[in-house]
Amino acid sequence: MKSIFFHLMPYRDLPADFEERYESIWITPPNTELCDPRKVAQYYQWNLDELELADRLGFDGVGVNEHHQNGYGFMASPNLMAAALARRTPNNSAIMVLGNTLALYAPATRVAEEFAMLDVLSNGRLAAGFPVGTSMDVNFCYGVPPTQTRPRFREAEELIIKAWTQQGPFAFNGRYNQLRYVNPWPQTLQKPHPPVWLAGGGSVETWELAASKNYTYSYLSFFGAKFGKKLMDGFWAKMDELGIDRNPFRAGFAQQICVSETDERAEKEYLEHVTYFFNKCLHIPPYFFEAPGYRTRKSTEFAIKTNQPGAIAAAAALEKNWKTLNEEGFIIAGSPSTVADRLIEVAKTLRVGNLHALLQIGSMPHELTKKNITLFAEEVMPRIRHVWDAEGWTHEWWPSGAANRAVTEPSGAQA
Amino acid sequence: MTTTQSPVDERIVQVGPIAARVLVAGTGEPLLFLHGAGGLFWDPFLDALAREHTVYAVEHPGANVSEDLDHLPGIWELVLFYDELLDTLGLDSVRVVGHSFGGMVAAELAANSPKRVSRLVLIAPIGFWREDHPVPDIAGIPPETLPGLVLADPASPLAAMLTPPADDPQALFEAAMRMASVLHFIWPIPDKGLDRRIHRVSAPVLLVWGERDRLVDPVYAEEFTSRLRDSRLVTIPDAGHLPQLEQGAAVVAPVLGFLAGKDS
Numbered sequence: 175m176k177s178i179f180f181h182l183m184p185y186r187d188l189p190a191d192f193e194e195r196y197e198s199i200w201i202t203p204p205n206t207e208l209c210d211p212r213k214v215a216q217y218y219q220w221n222l223d224e225l226e227l228a229d230r231l232g233f234d235g236v237g238v239n240e241h242h243q244n245g246y247g248f249m250a251s252p253n254l255m256a257a258a259l260a261r262r263t264p265n266n267s268a269i270m271v272l273g274n275t276l277a278l279y280a281p282a283t284r285v286a287e288e289f290a291m292l293d294v295l296s297n298g299r300l301a302a303g304f305p306v307g308t309s310m311d312v313n314f315c316y317g318v319p320p321t322q323t324r325p326r327f328r329e330a331e332e333l334i335i336k337a338w339t340q341q342g343p344f345a346f347n348g349r350y351n352q353l354r355y356v357n358p359w360p361q362t363l364q365k366p367h368p369p370v371w372l373a374g375g376g377s378v379e380t381w382e383l384a385a386s387k388n389y390t391y392s393y394l395s396f397f398g399a400k401f402g403k404k405l406m407d408g409f410w411a412k413m414d415e416l417g418i419d420r421n422p423f424r425a426g427f428a429q430q431i432c433v434s435e436t437d438e439r440a441e442k443e444y445l446e447h448v449t450y451f452f453n454k455c456l457h458i459p460p461y462f463f464e465a466p467g468y469r470t471r472k473s474t475e476f477a478i479k480t481n482q483p484g485a486i487a488a489a490a491a492l493e494k495n496w497k498t499l500n501e502e503g504f505i506i507a508g509s510p511s512t513v514a515d516r517l518i519e520v521a522k523t524l525r526v527g528n529l530h531a532l533l534q535i536g537s538m539p540h541e542l543t544k545k546n547i548t549l550f551a552e553e554v555m556p557r558i559r560h561v562w563d564a565e566g567w568t569h570e571w572w573p574s575g576a577a578n579r580a581v582t583e584p585s586g587a588q589a
Numbered sequence: 590m591t592t593t594q595s596p597v598d599e600r601i602v603q604v605g606p607i608a609a610r611v612l613v614a615g616t617g618e619p620l621l622f623l624h625g626a627g628g629l630f631w632d633p634f635l636d637a638l639a640r641e642h643t644v645y646a647v648e649h650p651g652a653n654v655s656e657d658l659d660h661l662p663g664i665w666e667l668v669l670f671y672d673e674l675l676d677t678l679g680l681d682s683v684r685v686v687g688h689s690f691g692g693m694v695a696a697e698l699a700a701n702s703p704k705r706v707s708r709l710v711l712i713a714p715i716g717f718w719r720e721d722h723p724v725p726d727i728a729g730i731p732p733e734t735l736p737g738l739v740l741a742d743p744a745s746p747l748a749a750m751l752t753p754p755a756d757d758p759q760a761l762f763e764a765a766m767r768m769a770s771v772l773h774f775i776w777p778i779p780d781k782g783l784d785r786r787i788h789r790v791s792a793p794v795l796l797v798w799g800e801r802d803r804l805v806d807p808v809y810a811e812e813f814t815s816r817l818r819d820s821r822l823v824t825i826p827d828a829g830h831l832p833q834l835e836q837g838a839a840v841v842a843p844v845l846g847f848l849a850g851k852d853s
Binding site: 201313314317318319320321322325349459461462464465466467470471474475478481484 | 651655658659662728729730731732758759762764765766767768769770772773776777778
C-alpha cells in the first residue's frame, strides 16, 4: 500500500467558542475577524516543513488539495504549494495534487498548463487530481450553478486530456470552453499524461468515469472506513459490473491517524486536536453541503437508497470522545502496532491500495505533527507497505518519475 | 376559495426535445401562468383566474427530467421554450401572470415577444439586484428560516408547503430537484440582464407586492416601474412573498380587474 502524507493546512488557532459563535467553517467564517495573515505565514512554513519531512522519511507521496474560504484548509491554490514541494523533495516522493477543482476553471487549459508545469518541474512526479469539488467550493464560493458542476467538470476533463495528448494547436468547441487555439507549452513530461486521480464522496458518475478512463479513485471523507465501507463496496460492485479488474491500487481512502508510543499516550497527546477538528473544522451547516442540483438525480437517488444523509447525520450526531472516534473509525490512533493492524484491516475491508494519511489534524502543533509523521514513517509504514504484495498487482497509476518505494527488490521489480 | 370549480386537465405538450406538463382549466381568453421556485400546484389563486380565463399553468422544465436542463443552458433558451410552447398551444397573444421566478421569466418573455403578451401581471418578481436589499440566498440558509422570509405569518398553514418533512428523504429530494431547476437559471444572483431588455415590454403591467415580503423586498418594485412604459403597483398588507395565497381576495380583485382591462 502506498502511503501519502496528505496535508489539509488548517487554521490551528480558532477561538474556543468558534462553533457557538459562527455559522460555518466554510464559505462564511469572516476573514478579517478570524484569519490572521501573520499566523498563516507561520502555518505555511510549518505545513511545508511537515510535508518536506515526510519526503525525507520515505513517504511514497506528499498530498495537497484545494479549498476556498475554508478554515480547515485554505490552500486556495494547491499548485503553489506543489511548486514549492517540487523543489524541496529530494527523496522523490510523488507530488499528489488532489487536486484542482476543474469546474472552477474556464478555460480549463489553465489547469492543463499548471499541471504540466508541475509535472515538468518535478521531473514527472505529479499525480493529477481531478475532483468534482464540493458544493461549498464550486457553488457557494465560486458561484457555479449547481446543475453546471458536473457538466463543467466533464468538459474540463476532456479538454485537459486533449491538451496533454493531442498535437497543438487544435480547436475546442465546448459549452463552457471555446478555444480556437489549444497549444499549451509544455505538454506534460509523463506520457501519455500524468496519472489521473479522481477524488470524491461517492457519486456514481465518478465511478463510471474512473472505469471508462482507467483513472484511480480516492474516497475522501473524515468518517473513516466503517462509514466508507458501503461506498467502497458500491465502487467495487460498479467495477465488477463494468468488467474492470479488482486491482486495489485503483482505489484510495483518507484516514486521520495519530501515532504515539502507546495507545494511552496517543489519547493524552492527540485528543485535544482531534476534538478541535471534529467540533470546529467540521462545523458546516447541512444546507451548505449540497446546493439543490449539485448532485445528479441518479446520484441523489443512490444516496437516498443507501441512506447517506441518515448516515452522515448519525455520524455528525455522535459524541466525539476518544472511544467513539476510535470505534467508529473516524480516527485510527494508538501505538505503531495498533495503528498498523487497524490500517491493514481497513485496507483489506475497503480493498484500497492508496492511503491518504491525515497526520496533521486540527490544532495539532508543529512538534507533535513531526512526531506523528516520524513514528508513522518509521514504525507503521514498513508494516503496511506490503499488504497487497501477495496478490501481485502493478500500480498503474503511480507517477513514473516518482520513487517506487513499495518495491523491496533493489531494481526492476515493477512491471 | 378552497373548492375547485372547473376540472383541471393535465396535458403533456411536446416542445422540441422537452415534454412540458401543462395544467389547463377554465373558459375565456387564454392566460399563461408561470410559477415560482416552490413548483406547480393547482391552488385557489389559479382557480380564481380560471373563473374568467382559460388558464395554462406550465410546469417549469427540469424538475422531473434533469436532462431538460441540458437543452436550456440559460434564460434565452428558456424564453424560447415558452415562446415555442405558445406556438404549439396555438396561442398567438396571451395574458401572462408570473410569480417570483415565474415573474422574471414572464417579464423576459414579454421583452422578447412584446406583441405576444397583451397584459402582464408580475407578483413579487425577481430579476434585479440591489446591494441595499440583497435577495437572500434561499439555498444557503437553514430551511426552517424560509417561512419567516416568505410569509407575513410564518405560523400560517402555508409554511408546511415550503418545507418538506426532514425525515422524508424522497420528499426532500423532489423539492430539491424542483429548486435545482430554478436555481439553474438564477444562481448565484438572480440578475441575468433583465435590465437590458425590459424596456422592450409593450404590454400594460400590474405589479403585485406583499408589504411584508422579506425575500424580495418591495423596494424592488421601483426597478420595474421605473423601466416599464405602462405599469401600476398594488401592495398587499399582511402579505409576504406569496400574497396571492396569503391574502387571496386582496390579490384576485385587482388582478382580475386589470386583466379585464378595467384598470389602465
